Amino acid sequence: MAAAQNQGPGAVRGAGNPEVYFPFLALLVIIALPFFLPIFFVHILIMIFLFAIVGSAWNFIGGYGGQLSLGQAAFFGIGAYASTMLMRSYGLSPWIGMFVGAFLALLMSLLLGAICFRLRGPYFAIATIGLAEVLRLLTLHFRGWTNGAMGLTIPFKGNAPLLFQFTSKIPYYFIALGFLLLTLYAVRRVENSRLGNYLLAIGQDQDAAEALGIDSAKAKRQALYLSSFITGLAGTFYAQYVYFIAPESVFGLDLSIQIALVAILGGVGTVWGPVVGAAIIESLTQFTQYAFAGTIYGLEQIVYATFLVVMIMVRPTGVIQWVQHVYARWLALLPGNHASRS
Amino acid sequence: MLLEVKNLSKNFGGLKAVSGLTFNVEAGEICGQIGPNGAGKTTAFNLITGFYQPDEGEVWFKGENLVGLKPFQTCQRGICRTFQLAKPFRDLTVLRNVMMGAFLKTASPREAEERALNTLSFVKLLEKKDFLARSLNTIDQRRLELARALATEPTLLLLDEMMAGLTPREFDDAIGLIRQIRDRGVTIIVVEHVIKAILALSDRILVIHQGTKLAEGKPREVMKDLKVIEAYLGKGYKHA
Numbered sequence: 001m002a003a004a005q006n007q008g009p010g011a012v013r014g015a016g017n018p019e020v021y022f023p024f025l026a027l028l029v030i031i032a033l034p035f036f037l038p039i040f041f042v043h044i045l046i047m048i049f050l051f052a053i054v055g056s057a058w059n060f061i062g063g064y065g066g067q068l069s070l071g072q073a074a075f076f077g078i079g080a081y082a083s084t085m086l087m088r089s090y091g092l093s094p095w096i097g098m099f100v101g102a103f104l105a106l107l108m109s110l111l112l113g114a115i116c117f118r119l120r121g122p123y124f125a126i127a128t129i130g131l132a133e134v135l136r137l138l139t140l141h142f143r144g145w146t147n148g149a150m151g152l153t154i155p156f157k158g159n160a161p162l163l164f165q166f167t168s169k170i171p172y173y174f175i176a177l178g179f180l181l182l183t184l185y186a187v188r189r190v191e192n193s194r195l196g197n198y199l200l201a202i203g204q205d206q207d208a209a210e211a212l213g214i215d216s217a218k219a220k221r222q223a224l225y226l227s228s229f230i231t232g233l234a235g236t237f238y239a240q241y242v243y244f245i246a247p248e249s250v251f252g253l254d255l256s257i258q259i260a261l262v263a264i265l266g267g268v269g270t271v272w273g274p275v276v277g278a279a280i281i282e283s284l285t286q287f288t289q290y291a292f293a294g295t296i297y298g299l300e301q302i303v304y305a306t307f308l309v310v311m312i313m314v315r316p317t318g319v320i321q322w323v324q325h326v327y328a329r330w331l332a333l334l335p336g337n338h339a340s341r342s
Numbered sequence: 343m344l345l346e347v348k349n350l351s352k353n354f355g356g357l358k359a360v361s362g363l364t365f366n367v368e369a370g371e372i373c374g375q376i377g378p379n380g381a382g383k384t385t386a387f388n389l390i391t392g393f394y395q396p397d398e399g400e401v402w403f404k405g406e407n408l409v410g411l412k413p414f415q416t417c418q419r420g421i422c423r424t425f426q427l428a429k430p431f432r433d434l435t436v437l438r439n440v441m442m443g444a445f446l447k448t449a450s451p452r453e454a455e456e457r458a459l460n461t462l463s464f465v466k467l468l469e470k471k472d473f474l475a476r477s478l479n480t481i482d483q484r485r486l487e488l489a490r491a492l493a494t495e496p497t498l499l500l501l502d503e504m505m506a507g508l509t510p511r512e513f514d515d516a517i518g519l520i521r522q523i524r525d526r527g528v529t530i531i532v533v534e535h536v537i538k539a540i541l542a543l544s545d546r547i548l549v550i551h552q553g554t555k556l557a558e559g560k561p562r563e564v565m566k567d568l569k570v571i572e573a574y575l576g577k578g579y580k581h582a
Contacts, residue, residue, distance in 0.1 A: 194449045201442045204431035211391065211425070213417035213446040213494055 018334035034173045040290075042169045046241065048282045049176035050234060055262030055274030056183045057230035060223040062260060063268035064196055066203025067220055068121075071112075071128030072259040074135050075105035075228040077251035079235025081139065084152050084245055087163070094164040098236035105232030106225055108135075113221035120206070129253060136251035151246030154239060164240045172241050179237065180275075183230055187271050190226065199223055200269065231259075265311060267318025276323050280311070343402075344369040344529050345498060350389055350399035351553075352382075359385040361553040363399070367498070372520070372530045374544030374561075376537060382553035383533040384426060387500050391423050392416045403498070418446065420497035424504065428483040430475035430490075437462065437471040439486055443493030458493055465489045465519065481512055488519070498529045505539040517542050541565070 015021055034042045054072060062069050082104050083097030092100075108131070116127040139146045146152065159167045166172060190196040198219040201209040206216050239245045249255070258281065266277025284307055292300035315322060345367040352360045360382040367373045375383050388394040390401050392413045401408040408416055422443075431439050440458035441451070448454050462468045465485045470478065475486060484504055491499060505516055520543055524530055534540045540547060540561070547564045549557040557567045 192451055194445045194451065194454070197438070197442060197445060197451070197454075200434060200438075201431055204433060205429050207393070207413075208425070208429035208431065209442065210413040211393075211417060211423055211429075212443045212490060213414050213422075214442070215414045 016336040018331040018336045021336065022331060022334060030177065034170045039169060040286075042173055044283055044286045046169065046173055046176050047286070048278045049173075049180045050238060050241075051258070051262045051278035051282055052275040053176070053180050053183045054231050054234050054259045055266065055278050056180075056187050056271075057227045057234070058259050059187065059263045059268065059270075059274050060190065060199070060227040061220065063263055063270070063273070064191070064199035064203065065220050065223045066199075067117075067223075068125040068260070069128045069224075069227070070125050070253070070256050070260055071130070071132035072227070072231050073251050073253070073256040074108060074112075074128070074132040075231035076235040076238070076255060076259070077132070077135055077139070077245075077247070078105045078108055079232030080239040080245045080250040081146065081152070081235075082232075083236040084154060084239045085145065088152065088155065093162055094236055094240050095162070098164075098233055101236050102229045102232035105228040105235070109224045109228035110221075112228075113217075113224050117217045117220050129256070132251055132253065132256055136247045139247040139251060146247070149247060151244055151249070154243045156243070164236075172237075176237065176241075179233070184271060184275070186226070186230070190223075191271060195219060195222055203269070261308075265308070265319060267320030270318070270320050272323070273318050273320040276320050277318070280319065281308075284308070343367070344404065345390075345531075346400075346402040347386070347390065348400045348402070350386065350401065351397050352385055352389055352394060353397055358553050360389060360396075363550070363554055365548055365555055365558065367529060367531060369497075369529050370524070370527065371545040372524050372532060372543050374540035374547045375531060375533045375550055376535075376540050376547065377550035377556075379535075381550045383550055384502055385553070386550070387423055387502055387531075387533065390416070391421055391500065417494060417496075421500065422491040422494045422496035422498075423500035424484075424487045424491050424502055426502040428480075428487040430478070430483055430486055432474070432476040434475060435471065436467060436473050436475055436478070436486055439475050440489045440493045443490040446494040458489075461489045461493045464492070464522075466515075481508065492523065492528075496528060498531070499523065501530060501532045503533060503535060505534055505536050513539070 033045065037045075054076065058069060058072050061067050079098070079101035082101030083092075083094040086092040086097040086100060087094055112128070112131055116124050119127055140148050142148075154165070157163050157165050159165065161171070198209065198214050198216075201212070201214055202216045202219060209216055235250060238250065262277040262281055263274040264277070265280060266275065267273030284304055288300040288304045288307075292303055311319065343366050347363060347365050350360055350363040351358070363382070363386060365373075375386075377383055385394065389396045389399075390408070392408065392411045392415065396409060399409070403416075403419060403421060406419070408419070408421075411419075431442065437455065437458055440461055441454045444454040444457040444461070448457070459468065459471070462471055465488055467482060467485045467489060470482065475483070478486060488501070488504065501520070504520075505513060508516060517539065520530060520532070532540065532543055544561055547559065547561050548555055549564060549567070557564055559567075
């Protein structure tokens with residue numbers, strides 16, 4: 001931030017500067033990709049975008065706020081079930097149901113925030129796990145509404161954009177991409193705001209933060225609201241994309257852990273960390289599935305887990321720093337007038 | 343009267359950490375508090391700023407009883423404290439640390455940065471603004487602690503053992519700095535172990551012993567007080 005100001009606007013903003021033109025080129029490539037790639041890869045990219053979104057949402061509370069949430073599936077599941085049930089029962093378009101679900105997720109976070117922020121550290125994590133588990137068990141129990149463990153399918157309407165349904169994967173790709181860009185923009189805005197700073201301070205030392213007049217409970221609640229709302233929206237996207245939801249798949253602890261893992265592996269408290277983490281974890285999941293499933297039972301999971309362990313041992317503070325380093329070197333190789341760096 | 347502490351008491355189990363402590367602080371003064379280890383000085387700070395809730399007593403500040411308020415609320419009302427063991431935000435830069443204090447009075451990051459830079463130059467830490475707080479030595483960590491508290495623009499500043507272990511030169515710097523802060527209109531309570539520091543700084547001294555006020559007065563008067571010499575200087579200290 002300070003460095004950019006010192007260099008003056010001319011040095012950084014010029015279109016000939018790789019720092020400026022490369023991200024645009026990259027975006028163009030990303031926009032063109034789904035028209036060339038095989039469907040399988042488009043699917044992987046969509047899943048990467050989805051997990052980058054929920055990982056970024058986790059990052060508000062878990063990364064910037066330093067409060068380990070292992071119950072993000074609660075919000076994800078509320079979003080998925082709300083829009084799906086509203087569509088099945090009342091024919092409500094998931095485009096609207098999406099926001100109903102997100103607001104319900106927000107309501108749930110109001111409750112969680114009111115109760116759980118008295119708890120610190122591992123106790124908060126346990127409380128969030130508990131919340132998601134309660135919701136999972138309730139969906140299993142109230143079979144009349146939720147169809148229990150059988151799950152719910154989304155009624156197939158063919159190509160119906162108004163009902164958030166598409167026969168091609170390409171529209172999903174662009175919806176996920178747009179959603180991700182908006183999420184990253186929101187993260188960026190928060191990071192540079194007072195709230196973002198306060199969350200950083202609280203994550204570092206809560207007593208010291210309080211001594212400086214920071215209402216830590218309030219800041220954490222605000223982070224949780226943002227986090228739950230975005231995760232709820234993502235839940236609807238998932239339901240509409242996969243056409244099937246079940247308690248285990250949208251409220252399960254596995255999902256909560258994977259959401260946290262995406263951000264932790266990538267780098268907590270950074271804008272791009274969850275994106276990098278999602279790219280690694282999703283491609284790893286999909287490729288190990290593809291390469292090893294059907295050989296020796298469970299081999300794909302062993303390979304996946306081994307990769308994860310190695311990566312976390314090599315980069316315990318997240319892969320993002322290494323990625324940024326490589327990215328900076330890459331930019332230096334590109335032609336153009338480079339901003340002078342001292 | 344800016345601050346009135348009335349009959350403040352706090353027990354931890356059976357131990358009376360603070361018991362019936364009463365004192366006043368006037369606007370614009372430096373009030374020094376001395377007493378042996380465990381006398382209840384730091385506990386009193388924690389009670390005033392809301393880190394602990396008192397069992398009994400009242401803390402009146404600008405006409406409001408602060409008892410029941412949380413630390414962030416007492417800070418929002420204009421009381422800021424430093425910690426005896428500095429608590430920097432270790433993984434953040436020095437500048438970012440001080441901005442956290444400045445955000446109390448402005449929501450704008452740019453303005454917070456500007457105020458933080460001013461404060462850093464005041465405590466002579468400006469050249470280290472981009473260092474991570476964890477990389478500072480003890481002395482600079484205390485400067486940072488002070489800068490962060492100052493950035494909240496407090497009316498009343500509580501300094502907890504800022505001077506322990508300073509070299510004579512650093513000591514003189516610190517004394518000068520605290521006087522300058524007072525000259526800017528900030529009222530200060532200084533808790534110190536180092537008698538020399540308290541004598542050099544304070545307009546008025548409070549001697550605290552076993553959680554209660556033992557003596558009070560101008561530095562010279564207090565030092566003449568026999569009770570003080572017994573309680574604080576003790577037998578061993580006479581030779582020190």
